[in-house]
Amino acid sequence: xxxxxxxxxxxxxxxxxxxxxxxxxxxxxxxxxxxxxxxxxxxxxxxxxxxxxxxxxxxxxxxxxxxxxxxxxxxxxxxxxxxxxxxxxxxxxxxxxxxxxxxxxxxxxxxxxxxxxxxxxxxxxxxxxxxxxxxxxxxxxxxxxxxxxxxxxxxxxxxxxxxxxxxxxxxxxxxxxxxxxxxxxxxxxxxxxxxxxxxxxxxxxxxxxxxxxxxxxxxxxxxxxxxxxxxxxxxxx
Amino acid sequence: xxxxxxxxxxxxxxxxxxxxxxxxxxxxxxxxxxxxxxxxxxxxxxxxxxxxxxxxxxxxxxxxxxxxxxxxxxxxxxxxxxxxxxxxxxxxxxxxxxxxxxxxxxxxxxxxxxxxxxxxxxxxxxxxxxxxxxxxxxxxxxxxxxxxxxxxxxxxxxxxxxxxxxxxxxxxxxxxxxxxxxxxxxxxxxxxxxxxxxxxxxxxxxxxxxxxxxxxxxxxxxxxxxxxxxxxxxxxxxxxxxxxxxxxxxxxxxxxxxxxxxxxxxxxxxxxxxxxxxxxxxxxxxxxxxxxxxxxxxxxxxxxxxxxxxxxxxxxxxxxxxxxxxxxxxxxxxxxxxxxxxxxxxxxxxxxxxxxxxxxxxxxxxxxxxxxxxxxxxxxxxxxxxxxxxxxxxxxxxxxxxxxxxxxxxxxxxxxxxxxxxxxxxxxxxxxxxxxxxxxxxxxxxxxxxxxxxxxxxxxxxxxxxxxxxxxxxxxxxxxxxxxxxxxxxxxxxxxxxxxxxxxxxxxxxxxxxxxxxxxxxxxxxxxxxxxxxxxxxxxxxxxxxxxxxxxxxxxxxxxxxxxxxxxxxxxxxxxxxxxxxxxxxxxxxxxxxxxxxxxxxxxxxxxxxxxxxxxxxxxxxxxxxxxxxxxxxxxxxxxxxxxxxxxxxxxxxxxxxxxxxxxxxxxxxxxxxxxxxxxxxxxxxxxxxxxxxxxxxxxxxxxxxxxxxxxxxxxxxxxxxxxxxxx
Numbered sequence: 031x032x033x034x035x036x037x038x039x040x041x042x043x044x045x046x047x048x049x050x051x052x053x054x055x056x057x058x059x060x061x062x063x064x065x066x067x068x069x070x071x072x073x074x075x076x077x078x079x080x081x082x083x084x085x086x087x088x089x090x091x092x093x094x095x096x097x098x099x100x101x102x103x104x105x106x107x108x109x110x111x112x113x114x115x116x117x118x119x120x121x122x123x124x125x126x127x128x129x130x131x132x133x134x135x136x137x138x139x140x141x142x143x144x145x146x147x148x149x150x151x152x153x154x155x156x157x158x159x160x161x162x163x164x165x166x167x168x169x170x171x172x173x174x175x176x177x178x179x180x181x182x183x184x185x186x187x188x189x190x191x192x193x194x195x196x197x198x199x200x201x202x203x204x205x206x207x208x209x210x211x212x213x214x215x216x217x218x219x220x221x222x223x224x225x226x227x228x229x230x231x232x233x234x235x236x237x238x239x240x241x242x243x244x245x246x247x248x249x250x251x252x253x254x255x256x257x258x259x260x261x262x263x264x265x266x267x
Numbered sequence: 268x269x270x271x272x273x274x275x276x277x278x279x280x281x282x283x284x285x286x287x288x289x290x291x292x293x294x295x296x297x298x299x300x301x302x303x304x305x306x307x308x309x310x311x312x313x314x315x316x317x318x319x320x321x322x323x324x325x326x327x328x329x330x331x332x333x334x335x336x337x338x339x340x341x342x343x344x345x346x347x348x349x350x351x352x353x354x355x356x357x358x359x360x361x362x363x364x365x366x367x368x369x370x371x372x373x374x375x376x377x378x379x380x381x382x383x384x385x386x387x388x389x390x391x392x393x394x395x396x397x398x399x400x401x402x403x404x405x406x407x408x409x410x411x412x413x414x415x416x417x418x419x420x421x422x423x424x425x426x427x428x429x430x431x432x433x434x435x436x437x438x439x440x441x442x443x444x445x446x447x448x449x450x451x452x453x454x455x456x457x458x459x460x461x462x463x464x465x466x467x468x469x470x471x472x473x474x475x476x477x478x479x480x481x482x483x484x485x486x487x488x489x490x491x492x493x494x495x496x497x498x499x500x501x502x503x504x505x506x507x508x509x510x511x512x513x514x515x516x517x518x519x520x521x522x523x524x525x526x527x528x529x530x531x532x533x534x535x536x537x538x539x540x541x542x543x544x545x546x547x548x549x550x551x552x553x554x555x556x557x558x559x560x561x562x563x564x565x566x567x568x569x570x571x572x573x574x575x576x577x578x579x580x581x582x583x584x585x586x587x588x589x590x591x592x593x594x595x596x597x598x599x600x601x602x603x604x605x606x607x608x609x610x611x612x613x614x615x616x617x618x619x620x621x622x623x624x625x626x627x628x629x630x631x632x633x634x635x636x637x638x639x640x641x642x643x644x645x646x647x648x649x650x651x652x653x654x655x656x657x658x659x660x661x662x663x664x665x666x667x668x669x670x671x672x673x674x675x676x677x678x679x680x681x682x683x684x685x686x687x688x689x690x691x692x693x694x695x696x697x698x699x700x701x702x703x704x705x706x707x708x709x710x711x712x713x714x715x716x717x718x719x720x721x722x723x724x725x726x727x728x729x730x731x732x733x734x735x736x737x738x739x740x741x742x743x744x745x746x747x748x749x750x751x752x753x754x755x756x757x758x759x760x761x762x763x764x765x766x767x768x769x770x771x772x773x774x775x776x777x778x779x780x781x782x783x784x785x786x787x788x789x790x791x792x793x794x795x796x797x798x799x800x801x802x803x804x805x806x807x808x809x810x811x812x813x814x815x816x817x818x819x820x821x822x823x824x825x826x827x828x829x830x831x832x833x834x835x836x837x838x839x840x841x842x843x844x845x846x847x848x849x850x851x852x853x854x855x856x857x858x859x860x861x862x863x864x865x866x867x868x869x870x871x872x873x874x875x876x877x878x879x880x881x882x883x884x885x886x887x888x889x890x891x892x893x894x895x896x897x898x899x900x901x902x903x904x905x906x907x908x909x910x911x912x913x914x915x916x917x918x919x920x921x922x923x924x925x926x927x928x929x930x931x932x933x934x935x936x937x938x939x940x941x942x943x944x945x946x947x948x949x950x951x952x953x954x955x956x957x958x959x960x961x962x963x964x965x966x967x968x969x970x971x972x973x974x975x976x977x978x979x980x981x982x983x984x985x986x987x988x989x990x991x992x993x994x995x
Binding site for chain 2: 144214221226
């Protein structure tokens, strides 16, 4: 096999968009790679990563799952050291994969996080592969418009930012929601696409997927933040 | 040419001679006769007919003022007076005496150099006599005394010469005690005395007056006065003829009040903190009409034809139409549309007004009462902080949607004109809030919205404004950002009253150079290290940064401060403002990546930490209280003191004064709502009473929860107390 790409994939809108752009560019993405952290993480997209399995099924690309166990981020005091420690299982998984396939590079959905991007770039350099990050430093407004234009259907799973209340949990990230976020951005500085962990999403349908994913859930709310608990998820008939 | 036109021309001629100008205010306790006295002066200067002075109340120009018989805004007038063969230009401001309008008095004092304090001979020095004296002396304004209503001593109280003399001397000595107490640290003696001619006596109602110099000049002494006053109308007419009040008072003004050239070198350092070596400082001291324009607006009013009029004192330069001037606190310049002087409620346009005068100009659209307006960018004048904060709030709602934009505009105008009013505009609910100094204050404002602007409004019941304050030192608490990646460690504790007072009086603020602020705080009793750690001050609260070398904290501090201010605007108990609290930032953990420590993370984390620290510091609700004084015939004393005690109040003192009993005490503002009609019926209208805002006091423990819940319910907040903190 030649020139195989791996998509660092969570099922959220950013990693899905990176994957979609890669496929559009004609890159041969043969694996989706998901890390399931069990607790709070500084690096990864946390909630409901198990949904990645359903997404992978709908997309039709093989999923590789990494379960490093408790990353102990909740106890962490130094974000830099923690970020490095979290990268290890990912790098190990990619190293294993590189033995199986001819690894050309990875796709990643970082937009503005220097923290994520510099670490992933460093890892790619060590592995001697390329990084495809089509969202990097793009204007969030334009990105949002492109995602909706392409037909991405996005659900908000988790919010953690001043100004985002319980009503945002489970809400579709559509044009109306973007408009409201724009106002919240002006008022509280909430990031339009939730960078910095302000909200997390899941893509339930898109041009790269065969079947829509239906979700049923409950909501949980604590102080300033909350998340949905998926009670049932299945591919639509 | 009309008489009025002549006066305007004479005023214009005199404006260029600062030595001949006197800028004065008349100030007194409510009903002691300021406005009647002002009218006498106007009549004396030929501006209103002599017959109507005393009834006309020309200075009470707004309908509601004439209806209520009290002065609400400070009103301005210019007049001329010849004294010792020299004509003088007298710019006069009449000020309100009612406690609710104290802010107007403070602002008026900035514009003038002399204050004629009027005291009722029967009532003597009253609480607001003290307040207006303090306001004058703090601004470096020289006082003189006029004892009014002397006719009542003669006719009503039937006092003999000795009794009368004793009573008048007592009033003088009381006033001098006050002046002495307030000028202890000054190197001048501003006490008043009959011998110097800084005390006048008379009756503004019957338009006669005397002073030592006038007695020497006219030969009329107290014996003559008693005789003439007792002989009825004819005698009074003769008194008025031979020793008219206006001459006596205006002579006193010309002789004893400083002109701008004398006053400004002394006043500038009191009211302006700029560089005293600078050119502009020099031209203010010299009252230089060729210098840069420096104007301080002390009053903004609305004229249906001319629009917004800014009245104030011109300290330097010459102000004229077409000038482009800076307005402090705003970007860009405003263009002067017209320049004028006030002639009793009406503005007369003139070509230009030179330094040392009180001018009324249009075109300063960005100016508010208290703005510094100048031809060069400069340090603004000290803000004219009125000491008392708003204590009572009322909601105002337009009855019809069509009036909504007009109502908002009117409310914004109201806030601009009177900085002691706070206006909160809520375009979502349409229910706007105005806060002011008392029930009457708000009543007058809503009256103006209704009658002058013709806007039909619903108003809510008056609501008292509360405060929240920590009572002890908290433990260290943690505030976490929603994404969990940023943490702040903070403690709260109460600030000492001395430091709070220093902040309130503007002695320590973030606007001043750091060194000066440190010294001021240390002087008020703050620890030296603490004074060096001051990171921010918000209202009467202080944030200290005690962290060392935390990466990214500097660039994050702006957000921390935003979170702090947010948390202090809406305290943890009932979202009422927090006061008198000291916060120490001990430590912070910040995510290395900017995107993870944006405003939506840091602001709530700080807000959270501040609220938790306050809760652990035993934060309590504070309510505004008032000093209450009731003068009442002794047979009603029980009923009257019952009115204080029945209102969760406390009677501190009862004593005889003349034929009346005086009751002094304190009571919460909330309970004082409706007091005026209750005390009237309890004493069959025989009591005269007076209240003065006296700050905030911790609400008694057994009412805390109930009150907090009541406020929370009103504000649509959750009906549960904030949970106590999980300590770290």
